[in-house]
Amino acid sequence: MSILKAVRGTRDLLPPETALWNRIEATARAVFARYNFGEIRTPIFEDTALFARSVGEETDIVSKEMYTWEDRARAQSEKAQSLTLRPENTAGVVRAYIEHQLGESGQLQKLYYIGPQFRRERPQKGRYRQFSQIGAEVIGPPSAGSESPLRDAEILEMLATFLDELGITGWTLELNSVGSAADRARYNDTLRAALVPVVGQMCVDCQRRAVTNPLRVLDCKVPADQPIIATLPVIADSLDESSRLHFAAVMAALDAAKVPYTRNHRLVRGLDYYTRTTFEFTHGGLGAQNALLGGGRYDGLSEAIGGPKAPGIGFAMGEDRLVLTLQALESAPLLLADAFIAPLGEALNPAALVLARELRRAGLRIELGDGNFRLKKSFEAADKTARRIVILGEDELQSGILTVKTFATGMQTKVPRSELCIFLRQ
Numbered sequence: 452m453s454i455l456k457a458v459r460g461t462r463d464l465l466p467p468e469t470a471l472w473n474r475i476e477a478t479a480r481a482v483f484a485r486y487n488f489g490e491i492r493t494p495i496f497e498d499t500a501l502f503a504r505s506v507g508e509e510t511d512i513v514s515k516e517m518y519t520w521e522d523r524a525r526a527q528s529e530k531a532q533s534l535t536l537r538p539e540n541t542a543g544v545v546r547a548y549i550e551h552q553l554g555e556s557g558q559l560q561k562l563y564y565i566g567p568q569f570r571r572e573r574p575q576k577g578r579y580r581q582f583s584q585i586g587a588e589v590i591g592p593p594s595a596g597s598e599s600p601l602r603d604a605e606i607l608e609m610l611a612t613f614l615d616e617l618g619i620t621g622w623t624l625e626l627n628s629v630g631s632a633a634d635r636a637r638y639n640d641t642l643r644a645a646l647v648p649v650v651g652q653m654c655v656d657c658q659r660r661a662v663t664n665p666l667r668v669l670d671c672k673v674p675a676d677q678p679i680i681a682t683l684p685v686i687a688d689s690l691d692e693s694s695r696l697h698f699a700a701v702m703a704a705l706d707a708a709k710v711p712y713t714r715n716h717r718l719v720r721g722l723d724y725y726t727r728t729t730f731e732f733t734h735g736g737l738g739a740q741n742a743l744l745g746g747g748r749y750d751g752l753s754e755a756i757g758g759p760k761a762p763g764i765g766f767a768m769g770e771d772r773l774v775l776t777l778q779a780l781e782s783a784p785l786l787l788a789d790a791f792i793a794p795l796g797e798a799l800n801p802a803a804l805v806l807a808r809e810l811r812r813a814g815l816r817i818e819l820g821d822g823n824f825r826l827k828k829s830f831e832a833a834d835k836t837a838r839r840i841v842i843l844g845e846d847e848l849q850s851g852i853l854t855v856k857t858f859a860t861g862m863q864t865k866v867p868r869s870e871l872c873i874f875l876r877q
């Protein structure tokens with residue numbers, strides 16, 4: 452029989468790496484709480500139409516990367532429904548915002564999520580078919596101030612704080628504005644016209660994009676096309692007065708908070724719903740897939756999926772990439788237990804379980820050995836998994852004085868059972 456393996460583009464996360472995942476998630480929860488965000492959990496699959504209408508039919512995600520299937524109809528009279536594993540979470544959050552009429556409160560909704568997303572991309576380091584995103588959205592009626600550039604700056608400042616607290620140094624924030632829908636339409640026309648004389652020398656993808664979605668030409672990575680792209684008009688020159696002022700206000704607030712950024716005129720991002728501010732945090736340590744996170748404003752998204760006017764801004768971080776970055780920055784985490792308890796002989800196993808129970812209930816991380824093994828073998832196992840070994844023989848049990856060896860110093864100490872907990876915590 453052939454051996455079954457995890458499906459291409461998916462993977463198992465094992466300890467000690469999972470400790471890093473938990474640390475990232477705990478840091479995100481703690482930081483976001485300080486900015487008064489609450490958690491939302493939406494379903495992992497949704498009606499396919501949700502993604503077609505929000506992310507956009509013309510995008511790579513919707514046109515070729517989604518896991519979509521026809522769900523069996525329950526009754527003869529019913530039509531089969533097309534369902535899709537979520538490729539991102541903003542659409543689901545906005546759907547939930549509309550469905551639960553969260554805008555009725557008149558307040559801004561500040562929601563964050565943590566969970567798996569699915570895209571049928573070509574797998575490589577930092578790019579998987581099942582990956583995890585940590586994201587947040589600020590969305591609400593315009594009367595609640597949802598369009599304010601202060602919201603954009605606050606989200607970016609929160610991200611800088613999160614990365615700093617996580618210990619990720621050396622990131623770059625790239626910033627752009629893609630303007631309003633009208634600005635974008637104007638820029639698309641300008642770009643289409645500018646592409647006419649040069650597109651013949653560009654890659655086949657660009658030739659197609661020049662017709663279907665000229666903005667996507669700016670995403671092209673083909674080296675030979677880069678000098679041509681550098682000569683194309685920039686979107687900043689197509690912004691109207693209000694978009695320009697909005698962007699200037701975002702940058703002024705970032706300057707005041709001393710959040711460093713660089714402008715990137717080509718940052719138009721792969722999802723159609725963005726308006727005005729778009730951003731990406733990149734990290735040099737990641738290689739080809741260097742985007743740690745991306746996001747932007749989406750003032751028309753709610754209306755695009757049938758909801759009320761509800762401007763918003765949000766981001767999604769690739770959790771897999773946060774892990775890779777931290778692993779590159781830190782040496783491998785050593786997750787050692789506080790102590791390994793070694794019973795001398797099978798008869799002492801129950802007493803060892805009792806001791807382990809006491810220490811674990813006191814909050815210590817304990818590895819429990821087995822009296823069926825010889826002491827030499829227990830020492831070898833303990834050396835690999837714990838900082839100390841506690842020997843529990845008949846004498847120790849009777850006298851209440853335990854022998855503890857600390858591996859880092861090689862010191863052997865006699866410790867009364869009543870003081871063991873305090874000793875092990877040192």
Ligand code: AMP
Nearest residue numbers: 577578579582742743744745767768769
């Ligand atoms: P996007 O939803 O495309 O704006 O992506 C936001 C972030 O999610 C990116 O900056 C990446 O960090 C991460 N990401 C997107 N696609 C993948 C993938 N296939 N595998 C791992 N991380 C991804």
